[in-house]
Amino acid sequence: MERRTFLRGAVIGSSAAAFAGTLTRGAAHAAPAQPGAGPYGALGAADANGIMLPAGFTGRVVARSGQVVGGTSYTWHQAPDGGACFADGTGWIYVSNSEINPSGGASAVRFNASGTVTGAYRILSGTRQNCAGGKTPWNTWLSCEEVDRGFVYETDPYGINTSVQRPALGRFKHEAAAADPVRKVIYLTEDETNGCFYRFVPTTWGDLSAGTLQVLKAGSATSGSFTWAGVPDPDGSPTVTRSQVSGAKKFNGGEGCHYANDTVWFTTKGDNRVWRLNLAAGTYELTYDDSLVPGGAAPLTGVDNVTGSSHGDLYVAEDGGNMEICVITPDDVVAPFLRITGQSSSEITGPAFSPAGDRLYFSSQRGTSGSSAGGITYEVSGPFRV
Template identity: 40%
Template structure:
C-alpha cells in the first residue's frame, strides 16, 4: 500500500540519561531520594478517547477530504508567563505541579497556594495520559507517574534484567496513576489515585469501555487496568505480556490491541483475545485470556519500509508469561525503542525513538512503512526529533511529543507537512508527554515530565508538571 496520508518518501534521550544517573547515584529503590526531592484522553470535534479512534478504513475519496485541524495555525510566538510558546490565539495554564495540591483554577504563577483539592499532592514525573468524560459534562484527566524502581535497572542495563526482575518482585514500586477531575467550566474539583505500588508507569490508553490501561516500562513489566472514576489500586492483566511496556492502542472493530516495547531491541506486539474473552457484540474485553503475537516484517525487510510498504505477518510470542527480552522469537523484527502508538482509520501508527521514525501498519493490507524519518527528512520537515508520545485527531493530524529534541509538540498534517504546535522553554532536561483532549476538543493537556518552579515566579527543570493548552474557539 501507499500510506493514505503522506507522500512517499539521537539515540537515547534525556530520560534515559536521568535513569542512569538515578541508579548510578546509589538510589536504587530509595524512597528517601524521592521524598528528598519532594515526595511522592465528545463534543463537536469528536476526538477519539480510545487509544485509537474510528474503526472504519477510509476510502481514497475520504482520505483526500482530510484536512488537518491544525493546518492553518501560525508560527510560534514568544513564550508566555508559563514558559510555553504557542501560535496566535492559543493560551496556556498550569493545572498541576509535583508535590503540590491541585487548585480549583490551576496553579498560581508566583508560588504554591495554601489549601487545595483532594488529599494527594500531585505525583512526580507525570507521563502518559488520557481523558474520560463525566456524566455532568466534565472530564477526568488520567496521568501516569514514571518513577523508576529496581526493575528499571534492567531497562537501562538490559544485561542485568534477569537479576533485576527478581529484585523487583520483592521491592514495592513507587509509581502511581493520579487523576484531575474537571467540571464542565474547567474548574478542578477533585484529585485521587487509581493505581499505586507499580514501577515506571509510562504510557497506556483509555479503553472503549472507559477504563485506563497503564503500562509498566521495565523488562518484566505488566499492564494494569484501572477504574478512573474512583480511587483504587488497579488490576494486573498478565495476558498482555511481560516486557518493557510503553503504550497501547485498541482497534475496537477487529477487537485487537497493539503494544510497543521500549528497548533497543524491542518488538511490536498485538494481543488477540480468546473468543470468550471479547465476544463479538460485547461492550468490552475481559483482558484475561488471549494470544500475544509479535510482528515479523517480510518482503525486502524492515529497512526497505523507508521506500515502500513491506508485507508483515504475526507469530505467537514465545513463552508469553515470561519476560520477552529473554524469549525473543528469532523471526520477529526488532524496533529501536518503541514509544507512542495510536489506531486511526485502519492504520496503526507508532514511534521509535532510537531512529526517530514514525511507522504505519495498514491493518487491512497487512503492510508496514515509515511515514517520517528524521535522517532523511528535508527542510522544512526536519523539525521533529526525540519522537515519543502520539495522539491522532479525527482530522488526521498526528501530534508527536518530543522527549528532548526542542521540547515541542509537532503536528504531522495529513498532507505530510510538519508544524510546531507548542514549545516549552527553559526545561531542556525534561520531555513532553501526556497529550489528551477534553471531550469538547477545546482543551489539550500535556506534561513536562521534569518541569517545576524556579523559585522566582517562573518554571524550570524539576519533578514534573501538567499544562493545559486552550484552543481558539474557531479551531
C-alpha cells in the same frame, strides 16, 4: 476479581467510542512527512508559563509535582508521563502515569463542563516506572510499566474499581498501548533498542484476563507487508518475549502508539521515526523519519508520546529536541504546534485531547528543575481542527 467490569466506564463508553470513530481522515497519511507551514501558523512569544503557542491558543498549569492540585486536597505525583482523557457526565477526567521506580502508579484530575478542576485522586499505586499506556473503548486506562518483565495494569479513571494486573498482555519493557475496536485487539510497544511491536487478542473483547499475545513479523526494510505470530511464552522467562519468534521485526526504542480508522501509528525514539501500519492492507511504512528531511532541518526529534485529533492530525511529543509538540497533518506536513521554553532537561509527555477536542493536556516530566520532583501538567485550549 478477574471477572469484574468497570460498570461506570461501560455506561459512557459509547460516547467515547463515538468520538474515536470521527477519526476518519487518519489513514490519509502517506510517508514520509516533510516540514511545512503548520495548520495554526507560527508560534508566538512564550507566555507566562514559558509556552510558545500559535495565535488564538492559551495555556495554563493544571498541576505540579509535590504540590496540591488547586481546588483539591490531593498532592500531584512526580514524573508525570503518559495520559488520556475520559468523558465524565458533562465534564471529563485526565489521567497521568508516574514514571517513578519504585512507587510509580497513576493519578487523575476531574474537570467540570467549564474546565474547572473539581477533584484529583490516585487510581493506581505500588507499581514501577509507569511510563505510557492507553485507553480502552470500555473506558479503562492501561498503565504500562517500563521495566524488565513489566506488567500492564488495567485501572479505573473514575476511582471506583480496584486496578487489576494483566499478565496476559505479556511481561516486557512496556511503553504504550492502543485499542483497535474493529479487530478487537490491543497494540503494544516495547522500549528496547531491539524491541518488538505486539498485539494482544483477548479471548473475549472487553476482558483482558486471557488471550493471545502476538508479535509483528516483517522484513528489514522500512516498508512492506507484515504478519502476526504467537508469542509462545508471554511471561518472558527465561527467554524474553522479543527473542522468542524468528522473523519478528525489531524496532529501535518503541514509544507512543495511536489507533484510528484501520491504521495504527507508533514512534521509535532510537531513530526518530513514526511508523504506520495499514491494517486493512497488511502493510507498513514510515510516516516520518528525521533523517529523510533535506538539509538537516528536521522539526521533530526525540519522538515520544503520540495522540491524534478528530481531524486526523497526529500530535507527537518530544523527549528533548526543542521541547515541542509537533503536528503531522493528513497532507504529510510536519510543523511545531507548541514549544516549552527554559526546560531543556525535561521531556514532554502524556498528550491527550478532551472529549470535545478543544483542550490538549500534556506534561513536562521534569519541569524547570530537571528533576522528577519538578513535573508540570498543562492544558492548552483553542481552535483545534475537528
